[in-house]
Amino acid sequence: MNRHRTVPVTSFGRWNRFALIVVGILLVSWGGPAASAFWGSLGSGSGTAKADAVAQGAKPTTAVSGANVTVTWTASTTAAGRPVGGYSIARYGTATGGTRVAATGGCSAAIAGLSCVETSVPAGTWYYTVTPMLSLWQGAESARSAGTTPVTDTTPPLAPVVTAPTYVHQGNVANVPVGGTAEANSTVVLTITGGGAVPVTQNVTTNSAGNWNAVPVNLTAFNPGTITYSAKATDAAGNTGPAGMATSTKDVASPTVTGVQLINGGGTSGSGVMAPGDKVTLTFSEPLTASSICTAWTTNTAQSLSGNGVVTVAVSAANDLTVTSNGCTVGKVALGAIYTSTGMTFSGNGNNASSLAWTPTQTSGTLTITLGGGNIAGDKTVTSTSVFPTYTPGPGMTDLATNPIVPGGVNGAPSRF
Incomplete structure (x- = not known):
């Protein structure tokens, strides 16, 4: 009897799948x-x-x-x-x-x-x-x-040149201009520091010539004193160079008149009489810009004007003293007493010429008016010692930061010629 073995279909299917996997592996x-x-x-x-x-x-x-x-x-x-x-x-x-x-x-x-x-x-x-x-x-x-x-490029740019005003004053404190030069097409980071406020920072890109200008900055919040500007440049390669520095002095206070005094020159006319050699001294709370007193004074050091007819001191019948000299704006001194009933003029020549002298210090300044030759003496004698001269500054007088002087008359201490 012939016996035939039957192969299950499931076994064939399993073998078929195995073959397909082998073929796939070979292909891969x-x-x-x-x-x-x-x-x-x-x-x-x-x-x-x-x-x-x-x-x-x-x-x-x-x-x-x-x-x-x-x-x-x-x-x-x-x-x-x-x-x-x-x-x-x-x-x-x-x-x-x-x-x-x-x-x-x-x-x-x-x-x-x-x-x-x-x-x-x-x-x-x-x-x-x-x-x-x-x-x-x-x-x-x-x-x-x-x-x-x-x-x-691994070479850092040079320190930028920073240009800032010498003074931050009433006229620019809300819009302080800052600029300078740095490597062309670099990015400048400007940092401004000072007392009383957090630092101010700006990023500025230089042009092809290396020039840069920050947006004008408001430094109102900073205290008076030193303002410091620091700028670093970063080039296109990402290299950052050292800082360039500049400083300003913040001064937004107006100068004031702190003293007005009449001084007897010690001449033969005696005390109480207006005569050549007498002086008026005007003291200020801080140094003034010399050129704001007389345009010929171009530096803020001690200055003077005198000579034949260069300075003329006039006293009106109302006893108001004024100074006339080319380019000078001194103001008016009300003498506080009657020294003349008709008006007087003092000019003089040589050593007897009327003069102006400005003497600044680090914290103040004094303007001295000296009466030169002219009338021998006033026609009135002032005997009272309770004489209060009053000074009204001339327009345009400013401190070193260009803040204008406080306007209006200021009484001085009791004094007389």
Whole structure:
């Protein structure tokens, strides 16, 4: 009797699936580890396996900061929508062809994220690519990025030149101009410090000639005293140089008259009589700009005017004393008593000429008016010692910071010629 062995259908199906897997492995092995296609999963039907593939990498973008290049790209998946495991980054020295150079630094090995930074990139123009990878498989290399040229300049720029006003005063305190020069096309960081307020900072870009100007700054919140300006330049390669410095003195207080005194010159006319040699001294709370008293005084040191007819001192019938000299604005002194009933003029020549003298100190200043030759003596004698002269400054008188003097009359201490 012939006996026949029956082969179960299920055994044949299992063998069939095994054969398909072997074929798939052979196909992948033939393609090598760089192949983009691979067998993804077994079918649930009559023994099939589904093939999947890693998509081509996305074209990257780049950004340069000095010699460092940041490479960024979008995510890749397989044809079936599966995420890839990482990316390899490379660069070429040409837009097409050329030798593939594996990226270094933060862009070396397999990158799990979607950006990386390659540091200390050699000089040249580079074109970056991204290749997605999944286990032993990888997709096609992406299209190349736009040309990327890192800057290999490592020399920091020189310290900027900072130009600021000598004084911050009433007229500019809300809009202080600050500028200067630095390396062309660099970024200047300006920092302003002083007492009583937080620092003020601005970023300014120099032009092709290296000039820069900050937006005028409001320094109202700072205390009187020293204001310091510090500026550092950063060039296109990211190199930052040393600071350039400048200072201003903040003075927003108006000068005042602190003393008015009549002084007897000690002549033969005696006390109480207005005569040649008598003096008027006017004292101020701080040094004044000499040129705001007399335009001929071009420096803020001790100054004087005298000579034949150069300075004329006049006293009106109302006993108001004024000074006339070319380019001088002194103001008016009300003598506080009657020295003349008709008016008098003192001018003189040589050593007997009327004169003006300005004597500044570090914290004050004194203007002295000396009566020269003229009338021998006033026609009135003042016997009272309770004589209060009053001084009204002339317009345009300012302190060194150009703050105008407080206007109006100021009473002096009791005094007489």
